[in-house]
Amino acid sequence: MIPIDGQLISRIALEAMQSPRKRKNYNFHREYADPLQRLLNIMEPFSYIQPHKHEDPDKVEAFVVLKGRLLVVEFHPHGEIAGYLLVDPALHCHGAEIPPRAFHTICALEPATVVYEVKNGPYDPVDDKNFAPWAPREGDPECRNYILSLYARCNIHP
Numbered sequence: 001m002i003p004i005d006g007q008l009i010s011r012i013a014l015e016a017m018q019s020p021r022k023r024k025n026y027n028f029h030r031e032y033a034d035p036l037q038r039l040l041n042i043m044e045p046f047s048y049i050q051p052h053k054h055e056d057p058d059k060v061e062a063f064v065v066l067k068g069r070l071l072v073v074e075f076h077p078h079g080e081i082a083g084y085l086l087v088d089p090a091l092h093c094h095g096a097e098i099p100p101r102a103f104h105t106i107c108a109l110e111p112a113t114v115v116y117e118v119k120n121g122p123y124d125p126v127d128d129k130n131f132a133p134w135a136p137r138e139g140d141p142e143c144r145n146y147i148l149s150l151y152a153r154c155n156i157h158p
Helices: 006-018 143-153
Strands: 023-027 036-043 061-067 070-075 081-087 095-098 103-108 113-120
Antiparallel strands (some): 023 036, 036 113, 061 095, 061 113
């Protein structure tokens, strides 16, 4: 049994805060080849995940917020917002599931937001994500402005 407790979350949250990417994963699956990928993703605000989809191979991805608040955005193929969800356990919205082939991203709205993620495996960094060509790449100076534009388009005030 692996407990998901305050000690684990505090340790990973500290690593996330100190990371240049402002997020840190903690994998529960033992190998990338596992057919079900399960992990904690602890994120700070403005940690940028380039919009992407899981296609060829198709994969479903689910996010459950254990602590904090999360903006989940789904996009049409050319970058228009198809839908969004404010995931906030205090508002009785605990998570979201993304179908295969849907462009999406997530944005932490509070420090040390803790997300439990589940996705079909196996994980292969070569073909796991198909990144959206219309969004900045991770590390681009425009990432922060892109996140701010998502907040504005989704009427979110972190």
